[in-house]
Every structure is written in structure tokens, then in C-alpha cells.
Amino acid sequence: MKVAKFGGSSVASAEKFKQVAHIVTSDKERKLVVVSAPGKRYGEDTKMTDLLIALSAKIQLGEDYVDEFGQVIDRYREIVVDLSIPETIITDIITNLQSLIDLHKNDPFRLLDCLKASGEDNNAKVMAAYLNHLGFEAHYVNPKEAGIFVSDEPGRARVLPLSYEKLPKLRERSGILVIPGFFGYSEEGNMVTFSRGGSDITGSIVAAGVKADLYENFTDVDAIYSVDPRLVEKPHEMKEVTYREMRELSYAGFSVFHDEALEPVYKLGIPVCVKNTNNPEAKGTFIVAERPHGDTPVVGIAGDKGFCNIHVSKYLLNREIGFGRRLLEILEDEGISYEHTPSGIDNISVIMREHQLTPDVEKRVFARIEKELEVDEIFIERDLAMVMVVGEGMNSTVGIAAKATEAFARAEVNLEMINQGSSEVSMMFGVKADALDRAVQALYNTYFNSMYSISYSNIK
Amino acid sequence: MKVAKFGGSSVASAEKFKQVAHIVTSDKERKLVVVSAPGKRYGEDTKMTDLLIALSAKIQLGEDYVDEFGQVIDRYREIVVDLSIPETIITDIITNLQSLIDLHKNDPFRLLDCLKASGEDNNAKVMAAYLNHLGFEAHYVNPKEAGIFVSDEPGRARVLPLSYEKLPKLRERSGILVIPGFFGYSEEGNMVTFSRGGSDITGSIVAAGVKADLYENFTDVDAIYSVDPRLVEKPHEMKEVTYREMRELSYAGFSVFHDEALEPVYKLGIPVCVKNTNNPEAKGTFIVAERPHGDTPVVGIAGDKGFCNIHVSKYLLNREIGFGRRLLEILEDEGISYEHTPSGIDNISVIMREHQLTPDVEKRVFARIEKELEVDEIFIERDLAMVMVVGEGMNSTVGIAAKATEAFARAEVNLEMINQGSSEVSMMFGVKADALDRAVQALYNTYFNSMYSISYSNIK
Known part of the structure; x- marks a missing residue:
């Protein structure tokens, strides 16, 4: 069983959704799918998360937020329409957003956190609907239902041990399970987000929870490079890197994989594979417990x-x-x-x-x-x-x-x-x-x- | 005004005493002379300090110590006879040793410490007598009289601030002042030794106390080498080295200058010159506050x-x-x-x-x-x-x-x-x-x- 996590750029448009669906359905082991919110489609584009932050800001100022609300919905609508999914899902998303606003309008900090989380949450619903539309059994699974319980620290939630009691039950479910990344639920029932790169954390927690054989982390590069590609032309691609090496690299500026995200899989020794959504045939980079050093002591x-x-x-x-x-x-x-x-x-x-x-x-x-x-x-x-x-x-x-x-x-x-x-x-x-x-x-x-x-x- | 300290090898025999006297009297600035106990004259020789330790051991065991006592006296006698100094000084040394034994025979730890210190103490008396014999005004100055007061920690005494109030008075005295190295007096009046290399410490304290222009440390090498001469043939001689550099070198194995010994002169910025008793014309190594780095960043x-x-x-x-x-x-x-x-x-x-x-x-x-x-x-x-x-x-x-x-x-x-x-x-x-x-x-x-x-x- 594999957990496949798709980052923002991998779910930025209908086109990308098609790639993701192809990847997910081409390997029966890919039972658990974690998705980010739609990212940028082109350089100047605005990420869903930033649209949601802008929406939250307007509400907080007590100003009219119709435009911002509309932009969020339009972004989903474009994907839904292009994928020919029944548009009833848009109504669900509108209802969901409005209920979050109504619930937290007097608590700006909480509202911001929940709206940010909704970017992933609603995108997971769209992904599940699309897989269904293609004829596959797929289910949107809310993190609360999945069992991702976290400390009530918006923006820096930490997973609670309780999660690892509930998550293994996901193994028993049929079909493809689509789980939104980036947040969990506090024991009081609040949506609470992880820190930056939080979808990676969700993927890692789910992989550890179900004791996956592999945690696949899909992004937009063929591999992790041995050096910042802005500094070196055609940099060397890492085939294998250990958790410890990856952590050191993350610490010193590698942004590709959030170091906190490795902890759950590191503890169980579950390998991670960083792959390219746009080129899934590329082997990617494996993050593992041990690798043969041979003649490449430096990664x-x-x-x-x-x-x-x-x-x-x-x-x-x-x-x-x-x-x-x-x-x-x-x-x-x-x-x-x-x-x-x-x-x-x-x-x-x-x-x-x-x-x-x-x-x-x-x-x-x-x-x-x-x-x-x-x-x-x-x-x-x-x-x-x-x-x-x-x-x-x-x-x-x-x-x-x-x-x-x-x-x-x-x-x-x-x-x-x-x-x-x-x-x-x-x-x-x-x-x-x-x-x-x-x-x-x-x-x-x-x-x-x-x-x-x-x-x-x-x-x- | 210079303080000249002579190590054990520099005062090991009558021949060496002559060299020392020549060095001291050839420069009027050399007013303060600090001497160690006689060291080895040849490879298999026994140092005075070791003879004294053997004597102390015998006394402690309650055994007859005539032989050991005799060996100590003989060592001084040989020097005294060879230098043609009046032999009354030998009687003084015998009286001194016996009084130390009588005083501390029931306190083996203290006895050992005092007997060890006597090696330097009596040697200073011999040196002063020899200088007098040559016609120079010279005085043996006991550390108590000089004002070297220390903590009562035998074998690891530390100088007390009080010393620096009394020591400057030495500047006012006439003639060459010969001070034994290696020990001071506790406020209760006990002789107490410094740690290993303690004569260097005495020299440094005296140099700081009288605010000397230079602290000359005479030993048996032309200079401090840049590396352990047992490891490298004809090693490079250091011309100048800073206190800080010297301290790092001492820390990591250079035994030529005890690092604790540098502290008093370091604080006042008094330069130290390590010279060779056997070749006083050699320029030696200067230990200073600052040196030009130029093209020798490594010393x-x-x-x-x-x-x-x-x-x-x-x-x-x-x-x-x-x-x-x-x-x-x-x-x-x-x-x-x-x-x-x-x-x-x-x-x-x-x-x-x-x-x-x-x-x-x-x-x-x-x-x-x-x-x-x-x-x-x-x-x-x-x-x-x-x-x-x-x-x-x-x-x-x-x-x-x-x-x-x-x-x-x-x-x-x-x-x-x-x-x-x-x-x-x-x-x-x-x-x-x-x-x-x-x-x-x-x-x-x-x-x-x-x-x-x-x-x-x-x-x-």
C-alpha cells in the first residue's frame, strides 16, 4: 500500500487533475491520496491559499467580500467544468465556505486558519469526485474521519499520538481514499493547520498511520537535486538520500521537503519517493533509512x-x-x-x-x-x-x-x-x-x- | 629591568652556574634572577627534586634516611666545591633541611611539599653566594621576603593578589636578587609549591610584580620550535609568538612553557623571551602580545x-x-x-x-x-x-x-x-x-x- 501526496502545482488545473488521476489509477497500491490546494498554473498566478487569505482579510476588516469569495469559487469551478464533473460539488463548496465564515467570523485568527485549510479540504472533494466520474471507487475522507488529531495550535499543529490508533483503520476501507493535506482536527473539533509545507506532513502521518510500503511525494521536478538549481546548470539528481541527509539539507536551505514532515515516516523506516507529476516515469529520489555509500559519500x-x-x-x-x-x-x-x-x-x-x-x-x-x-x-x-x-x-x-x-x-x-x-x-x-x-x-x-x-x- | 629565570638544566652543575653568572652579570638590567633546583647533568642523572622526593619517602616510612639526605647534600657540595665558594653554605643547607624534617615529620604531605621546594630554595642560596664570590653584589631573597603569597594548596598553589602589593618593593633594592622558583608562602607561613613547571610561574609573578621590561626564560634550547623536535628533523624556530598562540600550543602538547605561567605577564603585556643558557647569543623566541602576521600566519x-x-x-x-x-x-x-x-x-x-x-x-x-x-x-x-x-x-x-x-x-x-x-x-x-x-x-x-x-x- 502506497500513500501518494500531490503538491499544489500537481493539482493546479484540470489538466493536472487528469495527470494525477492517471498516476493514481495506474498503480493499485496507490490507495491513499493526499492533495494540496490548487497551486500556481503559471508564474504570475495566485495560489488558492493566497485567495483564501485575501478572503479572510476582507471578512476581518468587515468589508464586502463577494469578489474574493467569487475568485475562490471560480478557481474550483474552472477545474470542475473542465473535468466535466457534476457541478453540484460547487454548491457543496460554497456551503462549506459560508459555514466556516459564519462559524468563525468573530475569531479572525481561527477564521484565517480554517479558510486556509479549506483550500486543501475542498480540493480533496473535487479530486474524489473526479475519480468517481472516471468510474473508479474513490472516497473523500475528512481528516477527522481519517483520525488525524492534532494539538490546537493554528499554523503549527503537532500530531497527537491518538491519531496512530485511528489511522490504521483506513487500511480496511475499499476504493481510493482522498484526504486533504495541511490540517487535522483538535480534540475539541477545530480544523487546525500544520506549519508551512503542511501537506507533506499529512502525507507522512497517513503513511505512518497505515504503515504504508512507500510514501510517494509528487511535485514538479524529476528528482531532488544535489544543489539549488538556481545556482548550477543541470544539477545532479539524487537517486537515494537518507532521512538524516535530507534533514541536514532541509535545514540548510533545501526547501523541497519540509524536515518536520519526515519525522513520522523516519520513525517507522517507511521510504519516501519524491516524483514528478508531469513525468511519472522518471524514477525520482528515494529518501530511505540507509543507502550504500560506495563512491558517492556526498549527496x-x-x-x-x-x-x-x-x-x-x-x-x-x-x-x-x-x-x-x-x-x-x-x-x-x-x-x-x-x-x-x-x-x-x-x-x-x-x-x-x-x-x-x-x-x-x-x-x-x-x-x-x-x-x-x-x-x-x-x-x-x-x-x-x-x-x-x-x-x-x-x-x-x-x-x-x-x-x-x-x-x-x-x-x-x-x-x-x-x-x-x-x-x-x-x-x-x-x-x-x-x-x-x-x-x-x-x-x-x-x-x-x-x-x-x-x-x-x-x-x- | 629584566627578570631572568633559569631552569633545572641551566643550574645542574658548577659549569652551568658559571654560564648563568656570566649571563646575569653581562647585562645590568638582569636584576632579578629566579632559579630552579639542579636538574639532570646527563641522560641517566637524577634531578635534585627526585632526590628530595626519595628522601621524603624514606622519612615517611620511618626508615633510616642518611643515604638519601647525603645524596642531596653531596649534589650541592659538588657544585659549591667546584665553584670554590666557602663551604659554610653547606652547613646552612644541612640545617635548613633538618629543620624542615623536624617541623613536618608527622605530616608527610606537607613534608614532601616543603622538601621539594627546598631544592629551589637552597639552590638560590648557592647562586647568590657564587655571585658574591665573583665580587658582585647579590642577595638571596626568600619568597616570603619577596612577597610571593599563595593559596595553601600544596602542588597547585595560586598566587594571591596581596603579592602584587609587596613585590614592587623589590625594585628599590640594590644588587642582583636571587629568588628560588617553584613555591611561595601561604598567609599562615607555610612553603607551598606551584604545579609542574612552577619555577616559570615564579618568574612570571616576579616579572609582573616588579613590572619588568622583559621576562627572560633560560632553558636548553635556542628557541621554541614550531613542532615537536622528536617528530621533525631541524624544525623551524619561532622568532615571535603571541601569548594566545603560546597558550594554544601549550594546551596541545608543547611542554616548553607552562600555560599557567604566562597569565601574570600576559595581563600586563610584559614580553617573555625564551633563551638558551648554553648559547645566550641566539636570539631566542619572544612571546608577545601582538606580532606582525605577514606571510607567516601559522607559527x-x-x-x-x-x-x-x-x-x-x-x-x-x-x-x-x-x-x-x-x-x-x-x-x-x-x-x-x-x-x-x-x-x-x-x-x-x-x-x-x-x-x-x-x-x-x-x-x-x-x-x-x-x-x-x-x-x-x-x-x-x-x-x-x-x-x-x-x-x-x-x-x-x-x-x-x-x-x-x-x-x-x-x-x-x-x-x-x-x-x-x-x-x-x-x-x-x-x-x-x-x-x-x-x-x-x-x-x-x-x-x-x-x-x-x-x-x-x-x-x-
Whole structure:
């Protein structure tokens, strides 16, 4: 049994619905289908979710919202008409939207969350209707009915363990089950959305719940690339990547798969396959528990900006038991999460996401560090970027670090920081933000472009 | 005004005393002389300190100690006779030793500490007598008289701030002042020794106390080498090294200058010069606050064994505010000091000196980490060594890391760990202990042996 999730671009139009239906019905194992709301059909198009946000805003302002309401309905209507599905489903959607508005009009925050969720919810109804129209047994399954119970935190709901008691029952149902992504229900019965990329989370929860053999994640690329395709022409496609590798890549800027979305399947070791709706024959990228490393210890290069570094130094710091702990405690008191703490003998750097350090917080943190830790020096370094070379098995390969640092040297990128722990999935380099693209390109060329590779045995 | 400290090998025999006297009296600025106890004269010789330890052991056992007592006296007598100093000084030394024995015979720990300190103390008396004998005004100054007050922690005394109120008065005294190294006096009047290398500490305290222009540290090498001379033939001599660089090198295995010994002079910015008693014309190595980096960003390569790594991993660890702090707290509760904490997204390594992890401690630490932090995985990696490339200004030099990692690759040394913070004096690499020598040699050749250097502009 497979769970197939289709992202916004895969369900953006009637044409796409046809592709999806073909994909779903061409493999009997594809019993569970998770859909997003309709995405963009072309560059300047507006996503369904954004139409719904605009609708919510109008209602909140107490203004007339007929136009916005109409745009939402028209988007569904166009798909329904083009697919020749009975138009009664449009009436259902209108009724559904209006009832959400009536229910939550005095609670703008909840209204926004429910309207956003309705984008997926109603789209799932259309998908089920279309499959029926084609003559297949298919059922729309509301997340409450499916058993997706979540914490009541709109925009960042977390799945409750209870879900995994109910979800296995889906295995017993006949036909294709179409489940909307992006939200679940609180125990009080509210629709509550997950964070960004939430449909991926739904797919993963359902896959874990029914103990699927495979979780297929359909999007609009043939595979996950080894590097941001905006930076490199015709980048290498990853055939296999482990959960841990994928998580590191997501952390450092890969937006293709939300890292939180991997957790449910990771725990059960259910493989994920990222595939292209427009080219389902392409093998895609498999996200798995383990992969043979062979001669590809490195699977990807990622980079992300927006980091800063608080650097403290103190003579004989190294002798002070508790220094590091107390430093981290000060940051923790301010709710700051840190990324890495490279250190010398008498100094420690704390790397963190820069947005956390508002001027107020920075002032307080600096004052406390100076006073409580009696440091000799403290300063902040801004506009840093992190570049990561990711790959399991790197650690046991001689020369991986050499290739990376040499690539930086050739590209004249100065290394602000290197952080490689033992038994690592990744090597992390800190560079100035303005050197990020150059750094990523240089690393990519070194690991994936044989033209650039040098053999160490030849340098004597 | 200069403080000149002479190590054990520089005062091991009458011949050496003559060299020292020549050095001291050839420069009028050398007003303050700090001496160690007589060291080894040849490879199989026994140091005075070891003779005194043997004496103390005999007394403690309640056995006859005439032989051991005699060996100590004979060692001084030989020097005194060879220098033709009036032998009355030997009577003074015998009286001094016997009074220490009488005073502390029921407190073996204190007796040992005082007897050890007497090695330096009586040697200073001999040195002052010799200078007098040569016709120079010279005075033996007992540390109590000088004002070296310390905490009452035998074997690890720390200087008390009070000392710096009394020591400046030494400036007003006439003649050459000879002060024994290695110990001070507690406020209760006990002789108490510093830790290993304690004569260096005395010299540094005196230099800081009198605000000397220079602290000369005389030993038996022309300079501090850039690498352990047992590993490399004719190693490069360092002309200048900063306090911070010296501290990093000491930390990672350089035994030439005890790092604690630098603190007093570091705080006042007093330069230190490490010189050779046997070749005082050699310029030696200057330890200073700042040095021009120019084309020598790297000053030395050091390496040390005896480290281990506790590695923990947990999925989504990165999201848990407080994880790192709680991990360090568990170690702190057990009195474990750690060295570095390289980290990935979902894992942290804690590098520490291996001797701290007795089986009991390890068991408790592991149990607490597993229970309190609910980690997915925890393991220990033993027999690690740390290799450090040290040099201020490295951070602003493109290609330093590349050279290092390339050197490891060529030497087929696998890197377990890399830790380079920003604004760093050093880059640290973790390797298996059995690869340490190879790693140090490879790095030395890369940075100091032009035969091995490659230019990055030539690799395309």
C-alpha cells in the first residue's frame, strides 16, 4: 500500500487533475491520496491559499467580500467544468465556505486558519469526485474521519499520538481514499493547520498511520537535486538520500521537503519517493533509512543565509568548568536557540539565526555575558552564511574535507568557521553571506563535476 | 629591568652556574634572577627534586634516611666545591633541611611539599653566594621576603593578589636578587609549591610584580620550535609568538612553557623571551602580545593524545532549546571539563580528556544522558588525538584550511573532527591517536617546508 501526496502545482488545473488521476489509477497500491490546494498554473498566478487569505482579510476588516469569495469559487469551478464533473460539488463548496465564515467570523485568527485549510479540504472533494466520474471507487475522507488529531495550535499543529490508533483503520476501507493535506482536527473539533509545507506532513502521518510500503511525494521536478538549481546548470539528481541527509539539507536551505514532515515516516523506516507529476516515469529520489555509500559519500550541497556569531574570549577559559553551560543558559533564558558552538582553547563562538537577536535581546545578552562570565572580549559577527556538504559515510572517507577547503581556496572564499563532528552526516562551513553562492558553486563543482576534481595521489 | 629565570638544566652543575653568572652579570638590567633546583647533568642523572622526593619517602616510612639526605647534600657540595665558594653554605643547607624534617615529620604531605621546594630554595642560596664570590653584589631573597603569597594548596598553589602589593618593593633594592622558583608562602607561613613547571610561574609573578621590561626564560634550547623536535628533523624556530598562540600550543602538547605561567605577564603585556643558557647569543623566541602576521600566519603545529568523544544524536535535536545546555550540565555535575562540542543538526559530540571518564563516571553519565535527554543514540569514541595548527591571523588568510586538510589527505589521515571557530588563533583537527605523529608531520611539512607547498592558483 502506497500513500501518494500531490503538491499544489500537481493539482493546479484540470489538466493536472487528469495527470494525477492517471498516476493514481495506474498503480493499485496507490490507495491513499493526499492533495494540496490548487497551486500556481503559471508564474504570475495566485495560489488558492493566497485567495483564501485575501478572503479572510476582507471578512476581518468587515468589508464586502463577494469578489474574493467569487475568485475562490471560480478557481474550483474552472477545474470542475473542465473535468466535466457534476457541478453540484460547487454548491457543496460554497456551503462549506459560508459555514466556516459564519462559524468563525468573530475569531479572525481561527477564521484565517480554517479558510486556509479549506483550500486543501475542498480540493480533496473535487479530486474524489473526479475519480468517481472516471468510474473508479474513490472516497473523500475528512481528516477527522481519517483520525488525524492534532494539538490546537493554528499554523503549527503537532500530531497527537491518538491519531496512530485511528489511522490504521483506513487500511480496511475499499476504493481510493482522498484526504486533504495541511490540517487535522483538535480534540475539541477545530480544523487546525500544520506549519508551512503542511501537506507533506499529512502525507507522512497517513503513511505512518497505515504503515504504508512507500510514501510517494509528487511535485514538479524529476528528482531532488544535489544543489539549488538556481545556482548550477543541470544539477545532479539524487537517486537515494537518507532521512538524516535530507534533514541536514532541509535545514540548510533545501526547501523541497519540509524536515518536520519526515519525522513520522523516519520513525517507522517507511521510504519516501519524491516524483514528478508531469513525468511519472522518471524514477525520482528515494529518501530511505540507509543507502550504500560506495563512491558517492556526498549527496548534496546546501547553503543558507541569516546567521550571526557571538564570539567570547577569556584567558584560561578552558579551565573554567561550567563556562560553556552558563553561556548557553543565558541564551536559553532569552529563548534563543543556537546552531553550533565552535571553540578554541580560550574562546567560544555561538552561531545562531540572526533574526533572534533583536537590538533589545542583543543588549541584554551582551550585558549578562559580560557581567556573569567576566569575559575579556565579546563581539558579534553578522551576515554569515552556512554552507553544508552533506553525505553519510563522509566521515570514513579520507580527503573529503580537503576537497571542500581546497574548493573554497580556489574560489577565494575565506572560511570563517569549520564545524565537523565525528560520526557526521555533514560538514559545515561558515562564510560571509555575500560569498555564499560562490561557495556553494565551488563545492558543487568539486564533488559533482569531474572536470574540477584532482586526485591527491598525483600531488607530491 | 629584566627578570631572568633559569631552569633545572641551566643550574645542574658548577659549569652551568658559571654560564648563568656570566649571563646575569653581562647585562645590568638582569636584576632579578629566579632559579630552579639542579636538574639532570646527563641522560641517566637524577634531578635534585627526585632526590628530595626519595628522601621524603624514606622519612615517611620511618626508615633510616642518611643515604638519601647525603645524596642531596653531596649534589650541592659538588657544585659549591667546584665553584670554590666557602663551604659554610653547606652547613646552612644541612640545617635548613633538618629543620624542615623536624617541623613536618608527622605530616608527610606537607613534608614532601616543603622538601621539594627546598631544592629551589637552597639552590638560590648557592647562586647568590657564587655571585658574591665573583665580587658582585647579590642577595638571596626568600619568597616570603619577596612577597610571593599563595593559596595553601600544596602542588597547585595560586598566587594571591596581596603579592602584587609587596613585590614592587623589590625594585628599590640594590644588587642582583636571587629568588628560588617553584613555591611561595601561604598567609599562615607555610612553603607551598606551584604545579609542574612552577619555577616559570615564579618568574612570571616576579616579572609582573616588579613590572619588568622583559621576562627572560633560560632553558636548553635556542628557541621554541614550531613542532615537536622528536617528530621533525631541524624544525623551524619561532622568532615571535603571541601569548594566545603560546597558550594554544601549550594546551596541545608543547611542554616548553607552562600555560599557567604566562597569565601574570600576559595581563600586563610584559614580553617573555625564551633563551638558551648554553648559547645566550641566539636570539631566542619572544612571546608577545601582538606580532606582525605577514606571510607567516601559522607559527606552530601541536598535537596531543588522550582524548575521547561522547557522541549523542536525536532526531530534531536542533529544535530543542536547552539540549546542549542540559548535556553540559550533566557533565558538569560529574566534574568533567570538556574541550570542544562540534555539532551537526541532530547530533553533538563532546570532546574531553579521556582520563576523566572512569568506568563508574562513564556509566553514570551515559545513564543520565539516555534518561534525561532521551537521545536516539549515544556512543563513545576513544583513543583520539587533537592536532592543532596555531597562528593569529590565520582566519583572514584564504587557503589555510585547504592546506591542512590536503596535508591530511596526502598522509592518508582520516579526519574525525574539524573545529575552527571564527576569529581564531587555531584550527583543531581530531584524528585517531595512532595517526597523530603522521598528522603532525604532514602539517609541519605543509606549512614550514616549502618543498611540499602547492599554490592554489596553479590548480585549475
